[in-house]
Amino acid sequence: MNIEITRAGLLPALSIVSGVVEKRQTLPILGNLLLSASDASLAIRGTDLELEIATRTPAEVHDSGSVTVPARKFLDICRTLPEGAMIRIRKEAERVLVSSGRSRFSLSTLPADDFPSMETGELDLSLDLDASVLKRLFEKTAFAMAQQDVRYYLNGVLLELQAASLVSVATDGHRLAKMSGALAAAVDTGESSRQAIVPAKSVIELKRLLPTDDALVRLEMGARTIRVSFGETAIVSKLVDGKYPEYDRVIPKDLPHVALLAKDVLKGALQRTAILSNEKYKGVRVSFNDGVLGLLSHNPEHEQAEDEVEMEYQGEPVVVGFNVGYIMDVINAVETSRIEVRLRDADGSSIWRGEGTEDEIFVIMPMRL
């Protein structure tokens, strides 16, 4: 292989792919990226065997062929070359030579034939949707994913394809986030809705890589894998093998009390009260009263913080303990300027959402303080 490529063309492609490469690998070759040159373009691929990201960028190809290069070092080299640099990459014996201007690098390589490729199996379902819709599905829910929970099926985001919408759900058992995105065209999902649990790392990468514009994304699903492709980029991820809990049963219905609050005011007050809450539990006592939301926290040193936020409230006075972090996550996920809270009592879960939104639901379980 022997190519020339601009730094400006190479760097964005590299940063798309290199997110998949772990700091420590189970196999040495997983620390490398596969570079394949042909037909005036360079294809770049990285994988951790669970997730594979591939993209393509134009290049001047003198000799086509494939090599692998150490991902981290190659990215750092390209990043630190001056802007506007032209980079030459060529394979020579057991080395990959990278040169630009007066800089020269000789990198080790591993055989390109050994680079693993993910088996997708049959992808029996395919749909096109706006990139921004899919991106929002992940953005609105990813924060509620469980982290390395033994209930492994919670360590990801559930995608559920219904007839005319795609729904995402994440929960760690303490709070739950659900978002639904409308599909341009109805999809035949067979008798019931179709589910896939996208693992946490893939969710993070998708959230990062999906474009915000209204470009179209193709989503393809099989029994064990999912593929998302847009532009020159394709992301293939294994799915979490497990059954997602029936999330609908833990979303409370018919909550009698409704509060409406200015989001930014609530955020400020929560940030202040959180300072004196127990560092470990982050508990804040939230009291819903006529016209005023009261916040109260204290820590093991018996220091105390109190704050109040004006609100519209219809209902009986209720005092509920909450983990501040869970409310903050919701505030950050909500886009409207006012936030709506529905609740029943101190022991049950409450529903939070942006005012007037129909497509998002955030459920938070209280904390007994």
Added chain:
Amino acid sequence: MPRLIMHVDLDAFYAAVEQRDRPEWRGRPVVVGAAPGGRGVVATCSYEARRYGVHSAMPIAVAARRLPPETVYVRPDMARYARVSREIMTVLQTLSPVVEPVSIDEAYLDCTGLQRLIGPPEAIGRRAKAVIREAVGLTASVGLGPNRLIAKLASDSHKPDGLTVVPAGQVQAFLDPMPLAVLRGVGVKTAPRLERLGLHSVGDIRRLPLETLRRQLGARAGTAVHQQARGIADDRVYPARERQSISKETTFGTDVTDPEVLRETLRWAAQEVGYVARQEGRAGSVVTLKVRLHPFETHTRSGTLRAATADDRMLFRTAWALLQAEHWLGRRAVRLIGVGLSGWHSEPEQGDLFADSGVIPEGSDADRLHETLDAIRDKFGKGMIQRGMARPPS
């Protein structure tokens, strides 16, 4: 109307549980406690072993010298004993709603008014023994009397499998011939002092003027002993009293100066305390170190943690730091060392969406390491898994 208090004391509890579960050990001396050859002590032994003069808290080495070769030595399986204990306490509640467990194998019951339901005190005692036997297949010694002291002394007076009733009118006749040491507050120091005065029985004490006792023992202890000798004592039963502290201590067979042994023993004690605390779902913020120096000089030191814990390592580190901070230790011989945990903290509890929904099996994100370790200990025994430590190569 005098109250009717019952004291229930399981006979050689740990050993009896072992013999119940291992029929081939019945009729043989069974010693529950430290491994023979080690420095530990006997926790409990079966009545077969007691015939050789072995008793609780005796150094295991001494016990082993006295016992015949067919003796069975077992390490305590506290989790199993605790389960049996809970069953016993539960079944006792079918008798009287006022049950106060005072230890794993002892409880007080307020039986006042039960005569109308069950019959005379003897019948109540028989019923208690019967429900325990039916529930867990173990024997208990039971005493009934007008207060806690008399009930306890009554159950102590006939063992094993005893039933003793001391009616209010016979308290004095029951107490008078007893040795001084049965009274609370008369210990290894005071008993010889009283004996030098020619006092040998509770009756002798009773006939002594209060003032003399107060002079000899101090105002407070003197009054207490004086009252007890007359059979006056607390007759209240505190149902399911909240545990004040969890502690574990050990008496060395030979006094110890080696800091490494003290360190390892503290580590063991911290592990035991942590285990019980987690079993009971407790976390405490006060760690107490107890050290007894030769011969009977006892010191306790407490440290308060910033946050409540049930973590073995935290308990150990705190206790070890307390020990190292003390100058009185020097290289003096340590006879007993132990760790206690108190200052219970009720932790905030994050609700679980799935807890009662039946949507998924319950899961908690409590300390999974300890859960796993404790599960292994429950299943295979306490010694199976321990925290390791790096030792410098010797």
